[in-house]
Amino acid sequence: MKKRGIGLATGLYPTAMATGGDPGQAIIEVQPDGSVLLLIGTSELGQGSSTVLAQLAAEVLGVDYENIRVVNNDTDICPVSWGSLASRVTYMDGKAVVAAAEEARSILFEVVAEMMEAKPKDLEAIDGKIQVKDSPSLFKTMAEAANFATFEMRKLIVGRGVYMRDRVQPDPETGAMDSIATLAWTAILAEVEVDTETGEVSVLKITCAYDTGTVINPMLSEGQIEGGTAMGIGAALMEELYPVYPSTDLKPDNLGDYVIPTAVDVPEIESVFYECICTHGPFGAKGFGEMTANVPPAAILNAIHDAVGIRITELPASPEKILRALEEKGRS
Numbered sequence: 001m002k003k004r005g006i007g008l009a010t011g012l013y014p015t016a017m018a019t020g021g022d023p024g025q026a027i028i029e030v031q032p033d034g035s036v037l038l039l040i041g042t043s044e045l046g047q048g049s050s051t052v053l054a055q056l057a058a059e060v061l062g063v064d065y066e067n068i069r070v071v072n073n074d075t076d077i078c079p080v081s082w083g084s085l086a087s088r089v090t091y092m093d094g095k096a097v098v099a100a101a102e103e104a105r106s107i108l109f110e111v112v113a114e115m116m117e118a119k120p121k122d123l124e125a126i127d128g129k130i131q132v133k134d135s136p137s138l139f140k141t142m143a144e145a146a147n148f149a150t151f152e153m154r155k156l157i158v159g160r161g162v163y164m165r166d167r168v169q170p171d172p173e174t175g176a177m178d179s180i181a182t183l184a185w186t187a188i189l190a191e192v193e194v195d196t197e198t199g200e201v202s203v204l205k206i207t208c209a210y211d212t213g214t215v216i217n218p219m220l221s222e223g224q225i226e227g228g229t230a231m232g233i234g235a236a237l238m239e240e241l242y243p244v245y246p247s248t249d250l251k252p253d254n255l256g257d258y259v260i261p262t263a264v265d266v267p268e269i270e271s272v273f274y275e276c277i278c279t280h281g282p283f284g285a286k287g288f289g290e291m292t293a294n295v296p297p298a299a300i301l302n303a304i305h306d307a308v309g310i311r312i313t314e315l316p317a318s319p320e321k322i323l324r325a326l327e328e329k330g331r332s
Helices: 049-061 089-116 142-151 218-237 296-308 319-331
Strands: 002-014 024-030 036-040 068-071 123-126 129-132 135-141 158-163 183-195 201-211 268-274
Touching: 002 296, 024 049, 024 089, 024 142, 036 049, 036 089, 049 068, 049 089, 089 123, 089 129, 089 135, 089 142, 089 158, 129 142, 135 142, 183 296, 201 218, 201 296, 218 268, 218 296, 296 319
Parallel strands: 036 068, 201 268
Antiparallel strands: 002 183, 024 036, 024 158, 123 129, 129 135, 183 201
16 A cells, blocks of 8 residues: 655754854956956865856956856865865855955956046946946946056956854853854655555655755756755665665675665655845855755655654665564554
8 A cells, every 4th residue: 555645844054164264265366358267276066166156256246157267176276165065165165256356356446447537436347347337338348457457557456365254162151152154944845655565665746945045046056956855865765874684794885786866766846945145145145055965854754654654763764664663553
């Protein structure tokens, strides 16, 4: 017999190793032709960090995203990033990129102010141009400004950005401390079908609501949710690192025997974003990548309980665990 159930789980996740000692650094250089180099130590693992950080730089400099070239492949020349971990990159390294872009922009404003006999405070960067705020017809292109800076003013247009939270210590009496840069939140609804004869569980649909702050790149954010959800399904139902039944000799010792979800195991995934702005994040953004894999297993196990009335407390909820729990429930 197959029975269906729904389960809800909520979660929160802190951004970064936020008690200090977690630096993000960035360097931005505007070339004489107006193109932009972003030097950053952040590793691109497929999560889209190079795209998002380039978007942040482009937004500050007022240029197209395609005008930014990200260099992050040489630790001898790239500034320090603590790593692609702890859901930290968009927030921590993003703040460093914004600061570097702001410094580079201020130099551009000084250059254009001299070219146009204007004041830097009266200028703005939009659509690849440095223009007078109230008179957009008065402008210099990024290339014109960078070229003038290089060959006429002997000026290097380089912005540097650094972000790291101050170190914090616990209160000696209460143990309380400000250890969180910012928090992201989620609620996950899982719909499952449990076969009471085989113990197999099919995940039919996952519905997700995430508070991520400002969504810098909607497509990449949806991709993180879908990938994290698939990982969560694997943790919930398949990935047995050290099975004890029927023998420990059956533990996987290679990637071919280690079972993970494939495309046929991924259900319909519906995601909704609630942009509760982080007032101190880069353009209001938070970090949420790891949370996408952490919360779905709890929702799936709650859905199993709703379907057949058993509580699995050890991952994964394998068929034998479900059958043993059903058997125990029948005896009791």
